[in-house]
Amino acid sequence: MSRIVYLNGQWLPEDEAKVSIFDRGYTFADAIYEVTAVIGGKLLDYPGHVTRLKRSLEAIGIPMPVGENELLDLHHEIVAKNGVDEGLIYLQVSRGAEDRNFLYSEDLKPTFSMFTQAFPVLANPKVESGITVVSMPDGRWVNRQIKTVQLLYSSLAKMEAKKQGADDVIFVEDGFITEASSANFHIITRAGVLVTRHLSNALLHGITRGSVLGLAGKADLQFEERAFSVEEALDAAEAFVTSATNFVMPVVSIDGKAIGSGRPGASTLKLREIYIADKLAHAIGR
Missing domain, CATH: 3.30.470.10 (Aminotransferase class 4, branched-chain amino acid transferase, N-terminal domain)
Structure with missing residues (x-):
């Protein structure tokens, strides 16, 4: 139809x-x-x-x-x-x-x-297993805070990630992670701190990202906004991406190396539940 x-x-x-x-x-x-x-x-x-x-x-x-x-x-x-x-x-x-x-x-x-x-935004089957990512140099234009349709580099990078058997890509610039191909990337340290890249023209100012930070306290998480490397992400307890299409999606490995237990983390899943409940409570109907 x-x-x-x-x-x-x-x-x-x-x-x-x-x-x-x-x-x-x-x-x-x-x-x-x-x-x-x-x-x-x-x-x-x-x-x-x-x-x-x-x-x-x-x-x-x-x-x-x-x-x-x-x-x-x-x-x-x-x-x-x-x-x-x-x-x-x-x-x-x-x-x-x-x-x-x-x-x-x-x-x-x-x-x-x-x-x-x-699209199954609630019952996304990837949530149960988490997604895998590979790291690549960030070759996009510099004004990534503007949500333009200039998505060719991201599309080609995501296709390359698929060829390597991964679900997505995270971009790296000057030694630090900027974001994923179409989502913001976050980690939760072993000390239980949610770390996300600070806002700048290096990444899209994600709407879901902002909502999640506002709800972090309900998941018993403090948060920091700063740059972090692939090495720090691999040393984290958990990782996840946020976007309008995936909400809060666990990331379980980078470049074939497991993050934490290699399974979706408890704090990430709790944060996803809190986010969904909050957004459903404030959803706009006719």
């Missing part, structure tokens, strides 16, 4: 939605995106995603395509039109379309699209 998608003010079957070949999202990756999780037809962590969307658009000079109230209505409507009970909403805003040129017109009308994906 074809999904109903949103494109520039229209609701269309997915096979009827067309974007110009001259769109700068296609020719220059000149676009911003966001992903919001849906459980029980309700939106999780939605205010944070809207705030980051506005910040990313402002950073590269693309205007918001619609007002905040209309944006929320569109999220509710796309959930209803596609009968989404559990899954994801992808939103993308490009600068717009015109003949290819490195210089762009300042009055372009943005291209704005939304679509849904069914």
